[in-house]
Amino acid sequence: MVKAVVLGAAGGIGQPLALLLKANPLVTELGLFDIVNTPGVAADLSHISTPAKVEGYLPPDDGLKKALKGADIVVIPAGVPRKPGMTRDDLFKINAGIVKDLATGIATTAPKAFILVISNPVNSTVPIVAEVFKKHGVFDPKRLFGVTTLDVVRASTFVAEIIGDLSLSKDVVVPVVGGHSGVTIVPLLSQSSHPLPSSLSQESHAALVNRIQFGGDEVVKAKNGAGSATLSMAYAGAEFAAKVLRALNGEKGIVAPSYVSVAADASGSAALTKELGQELAFFSSNVELGTEGVAKIIPLGKITEGEQTLIKAALPELAKNIETGVNFVSEAYKTEEPRL
Numbered sequence: 001m002v003k004a005v006v007l008g009a010a011g012g013i014g015q016p017l018a019l020l021l022k023a024n025p026l027v028t029e030l031g032l033f034d035i036v037n038t039p040g041v042a043a044d045l046s047h048i049s050t051p052a053k054v055e056g057y058l059p060p061d062d063g064l065k066k067a068l069k070g071a072d073i074v075v076i077p078a079g080v081p082r083k084p085g086m087t088r089d090d091l092f093k094i095n096a097g098i099v100k101d102l103a104t105g106i107a108t109t110a111p112k113a114f115i116l117v118i119s120n121p122v123n124s125t126v127p128i129v130a131e132v133f134k135k136h137g138v139f140d141p142k143r144l145f146g147v148t149t150l151d152v153v154r155a156s157t158f159v160a161e162i163i164g165d166l167s168l169s170k171d172v173v174v175p176v177v178g179g180h181s182g183v184t185i186v187p188l189l190s191q192s193s194h195p196l197p198s199s200l201s202q203e204s205h206a207a208l209v210n211r212i213q214f215g216g217d218e219v220v221k222a223k224n225g226a227g228s229a230t231l232s233m234a235y236a237g238a239e240f241a242a243k244v245l246r247a248l249n250g251e252k253g254i255v256a257p258s259y260v261s262v263a264a265d266a267s268g269s270a271a272l273t274k275e276l277g278q279e280l281a282f283f284s285s286n287v288e289l290g291t292e293g294v295a296k297i298i299p300l301g302k303i304t305e306g307e308q309t310l311i312k313a314a315l316p317e318l319a320k321n322i323e324t325g326v327n328f329v330s331e332a333y334k335t336e337e338p339r340l
């Protein structure tokens, strides 16, 4: 029996993500929480002939607690998306508070659940969840994941496009490390399961890296004020959730990149820190998943000089983003006691 919960379930990501989770046979219960419209979304999904029992909750009458009760996996796409001209960091002001409140609900109701954070800026919202959990004395770094899968999905698609065969895209695997915004997104194209054509010019290679790093902007621009990636994100979020669920179900050897706390695996992160030349509290790297969450953080391995330069550019930005998240929670708790 597995209960999955979506917080922000009526949104542009939340609805298709809830649909894909409802379609996952490993999910037997699906809790949907949002500040609007969840009863309708839940009624609609509940007619689909798959095992999951669906319930929708709103804030009144302890809706968040009811949605979270007994949760094994909680996915968070709650919060505002970008408009053209904005960076993900511009979302921090609104989304930090939303994520903090939802994290408080999880810490007090389902502290053992796996938490998959989609809300931007991921580089900072994941540290917010960690800090809230620490304040409540329930932080388990193995169970907290920043969802960076969309970067991996984009890399697979764009590499397959360059190879000239989109049918390969589901098989192309490119590790994408670092974080989830602009220069912190570092595709390790040299480790692609499908090598790039040797005829690819340096300029085209650089353009591919840039497209993976700024793929989100392409969608924000095309949507022209109506938000950011929702459908591709729902697909990516469901893919990552499916891997976590398979690992929870006992399947071995499942690997996926995710933005995790380095405290999740001391020896893996020590090797990673050596490669990076500095320690960061959070970093996205390939992670082996197990029944307890992160089983292993897999270091970068062999990378090119160009990739090393990209990592160097990512590190200061990531450090700043992490600090922003951590400071936000310590400031908040100066005026507010954790609700234990």
Ligand SMILES: NC(=O)c1ccc[n+]([C@@H]2O[C@H](COP(=O)([O-])OP(=O)(O)OC[C@H]3O[C@@H](n4cnc5c(N)ncnc54)[C@H](O)[C@@H]3O)[C@@H](O)[C@H]2O)c1
Residues within 6 Å of the ligand: 007, 008, 009, 010, 011, 012, 013, 014, 033, 034, 035, 036, 077, 078, 079, 080, 081, 082, 091, 095, 098, 101, 102, 117, 118, 119, 120, 121, 122, 147, 148, 149, 150, 151, 180, 227, 228, 229, 230, 233
């Ligand atoms: N990690 C990624 O790769 C990635 C990709 C795409 C989008 N995102 C981020 O995901 C977030 C959501 O994007 P979207 O397009 O679905 O936005 P959206 O506005 O369509 O949906 C957000 C939903 O969150 C709900 N919400 C707001 N406050 C809430 C609260 N306190 N509790 C519960 N629900 C609440 C809203 O009612 C809305 O239904 C944004 O921050 C966006 O930047 C992340």
Ligand SMILES: O=C(O)C[C@H](O)C(=O)O
Residues within 6 Å of the ligand: 081, 082, 088, 120, 150, 215, 216, 217, 219, 220, 228, 229
């Ligand atoms: O670009 C955004 O703001 C949304 C998301 O992070 C993305 O990568 O598409």
